[in-house]
Amino acid sequence: MGLNDAFDKGKDFASEHSDQVEKGIDGASDKAQDAAPDQFDDAIGKGADQAKDGLGNL
Numbered sequence: 001m002g003l004n005d006a007f008d009k010g011k012d013f014a015s016e017h018s019d020q021v022e023k024g025i026d027g028a029s030d031k032a033q034d035a036a037p038d039q040f041d042d043a044i045g046k047g048a049d050q051a052k053d054g055l056g057n058l
Contacts, residue, residue, distance in 0.1 A: 015058045
Protein backbone atom coordinates (compact mmCIF):
# COMPACT_ATOMS: atom_id res chain seq x y z
CA MET A 1 0.00 0.00 0.00
CA GLY A 2 1.38 3.37 -1.00
CA LEU A 3 1.04 6.67 0.77
CA ASN A 4 -1.76 7.77 -1.54
CA ASP A 5 -3.72 4.60 -0.76
CA ALA A 6 -3.36 5.19 2.98
CA PHE A 7 -4.42 8.82 2.56
CA ASP A 8 -7.48 7.78 0.54
CA LYS A 9 -8.47 5.22 3.19
CA GLY A 10 -8.16 7.89 5.87
CA LYS A 11 -10.33 10.28 3.89
CA ASP A 12 -12.93 7.57 3.32
CA PHE A 13 -13.02 6.71 7.02
CA ALA A 14 -13.33 10.35 8.03
CA SER A 15 -16.15 10.89 5.54
CA GLU A 16 -18.08 7.80 6.61
CA HIS A 17 -17.55 8.33 10.35
CA SER A 18 -17.47 12.10 10.69
CA ASP A 19 -19.37 12.00 13.99
CA GLN A 20 -16.66 9.82 15.55
CA VAL A 21 -13.91 11.99 14.09
CA GLU A 22 -15.56 15.12 15.50
CA LYS A 23 -15.73 13.51 18.95
CA GLY A 24 -12.03 12.70 18.64
CA ILE A 25 -11.22 16.28 17.67
CA ASP A 26 -13.25 17.59 20.61
CA GLY A 27 -11.51 15.20 22.99
CA ALA A 28 -8.07 16.15 21.73
CA SER A 29 -8.96 19.83 21.98
CA ASP A 30 -10.13 19.40 25.58
CA LYS A 31 -6.93 17.55 26.53
CA ALA A 32 -4.78 20.21 24.83
CA GLN A 33 -6.63 23.02 26.61
CA ASP A 34 -6.14 21.25 29.94
CA ALA A 35 -2.41 20.78 29.31
CA ALA A 36 -1.58 24.15 27.77
CA PRO A 37 -1.58 27.53 29.50
CA ASP A 38 -4.93 29.33 29.41
CA GLN A 39 -3.63 31.89 26.92
CA PHE A 40 -3.77 29.20 24.21
CA ASP A 41 -7.38 28.09 24.78
CA ASP A 42 -8.80 30.29 22.00
CA ALA A 43 -6.22 29.15 19.47
CA ILE A 44 -6.81 25.49 20.33
CA GLY A 45 -10.57 25.97 20.03
CA LYS A 46 -10.22 27.70 16.67
CA GLY A 47 -7.96 24.93 15.42
CA ALA A 48 -10.50 22.30 16.47
CA ASP A 49 -13.27 24.22 14.71
CA GLN A 50 -11.19 24.44 11.53
CA ALA A 51 -10.46 20.73 11.66
CA LYS A 52 -14.17 19.93 11.98
CA ASP A 53 -15.01 22.33 9.15
CA GLY A 54 -12.39 20.59 7.02
CA LEU A 55 -14.27 17.31 7.36
CA GLY A 56 -16.88 18.72 5.02
CA ASN A 57 -14.26 19.11 2.30
CA LEU A 58 -13.30 15.44 2.17
